[in-house]
Amino acid sequence: MCTLIHMDEEMRERLRRTRRVATPWSDDGTRGIRGARLDELLERWANGYDWGVHERRIGAFPWVTVRTGDADLRVIHQRSADPCAPVVVLLHGWPDSVLRFERVLPLLADLHVVVPALPGFPFAAPLTGSGMSVNRIARIVAAALDQLGYSRYTVSGGDVGGTVAELLAAEHPDRVAALHLTNVAPQRALTADPAEFEPDAAAYLRRSAQWFRAEGGYIAEQSTRPNTLAVALGDSPAGLAAWIVEKLESWSDESAFTTDELLTWVTAYWITGTIGTSFTTYAEPVALPGRVDTPTVLSVFPRDIKPEPRSYAEAFLNVCDYVEHPAGGHFAAWEQPEAYANDVHRAVELSG
Numbered sequence: 001m002c003t004l005i006h007m008d009e010e011m012r013e014r015l016r017r018t019r020r021v022a023t024p025w026s027d028d029g030t031r032g033i034r035g036a037r038l039d040e041l042l043e044r045w046a047n048g049y050d051w052g053v054h055e056r057r058i059g060a061f062p063w064v065t066v067r068t069g070d071a072d073l074r075v076i077h078q079r080s081a082d083p084c085a086p087v088v089v090l091l092h093g094w095p096d097s098v099l100r101f102e103r104v105l106p107l108l109a110d111l112h113v114v115v116p117a118l119p120g121f122p123f124a125a126p127l128t129g130s131g132m133s134v135n136r137i138a139r140i141v142a143a144a145l146d147q148l149g150y151s152r153y154t155v156s157g158g159d160v161g162g163t164v165a166e167l168l169a170a171e172h173p174d175r176v177a178a179l180h181l182t183n184v185a186p187q188r189a190l191t192a193d194p195a196e197f198e199p200d201a202a203a204y205l206r207r208s209a210q211w212f213r214a215e216g217g218y219i220a221e222q223s224t225r226p227n228t229l230a231v232a233l234g235d236s237p238a239g240l241a242a243w244i245v246e247k248l249e250s251w252s253d254e255s256a257f258t259t260d261e262l263l264t265w266v267t268a269y270w271i272t273g274t275i276g277t278s279f280t281t282y283a284e285p286v287a288l289p290g291r292v293d294t295p296t297v298l299s300v301f302p303r304d305i306k307p308e309p310r311s312y313a314e315a316f317l318n319v320c321d322y323v324e325h326p327a328g329g330h331f332a333a334w335e336q337p338e339a340y341a342n343d344v345h346r347a348v349e350l351s352g
Contacts (some may be wrong), residue, residue: 091157230276
């Protein structure tokens with residue numbers, strides 16, 4: 001606790017000494033976070049934001065550390081009052097953490113819920129060694145669930161968590177009863193040939209390629225030069241806020257986050273010192289299965305970064321239910337918790 005308090009005080013001092021960096025495009029939101037918006041966030045972060053309130057709330061989650069042969073995994077383990085309730089595993093992505101699911105947890109009280117802090121991300125056990133690919137993370141999660149005594153479960157996730165979910169289902173078809181995803185593993189679009197798909201799926205692949213050209217610079221840097229970027233963001237809270245908040249705001253519905261909620265998600269990375277280690281899932285290679293046959297519910301939210309048409313998803317997944325929602329974006333469990341929880345329950349029903 002003393003260490004976290006000290007880091008909080010150091011963070012505020014750094015914020016007060018932030019060197020503002022002017023650019024010719026400071027007011028152009030298409031070039032990154034606007035200068036005025038960043039100033040507003042930094043002022044609140046340095047002089048009004050109370051991390052302690054949020055730290056106590058996060059610390060009150062039912063955390064447990066599960067020891068596996070490969071690595072320790074910290075998880076939120078919310079048990080249902082019914083000992084025979086189905087089990088659901090919720091997997092977050094980047095640039096977030098287990099906080100993605102904070103609003104959905106109360107809506108899943110009828111289930112046993114396990115929310116891993118993925119290795120390298122905020123609130124996770126210290127990262128040991130290199131090579132923390134999504135494939136290795138999937139193995140760690142599977143081993144931890146076995147240690148918790150769960151032999152059959154539904155897995156829900158998106159972004160990095162969605163890729164981990166696909167791997168879990170492919171590697172452990174006897175354990176993963178159903179999937180609930182908000183996207184297909186994005187790495188698939190990088191090698192897919194549009195000529196082999198239905199017209200709407202081929203059009204999606206062309207849109208996806210355009211998105212990577214226009215918006216994927218962060219992926220290129222995090223996957224090829226993680227050491228360099230980790231220094232820039234890990235030594236500057238202002239830089240960290242600019243890097244993360246741009247994504248949180250542009251990938252979600254308008255007003256999805258209050259200022260303090262944004263700052264809490266960013267502070268989680270700063271206090272735990274995990275921005276550099278969160279790049280491992282980008283920098284390490286991934287081996288994906290050709291197809292996952294597990295029954296799947298795919299939730300599509302209109303403000304997500306690359307919503308897939310059903311025909312594209314069906315090339316890789318056994319899509320039993322394709323649910324299009326009228327609102328929500330990349331962080332749907334946070335933005336639209338009721339809709340997200342309903343779709344989790346749909347997947348649980350598929351599991352039998």
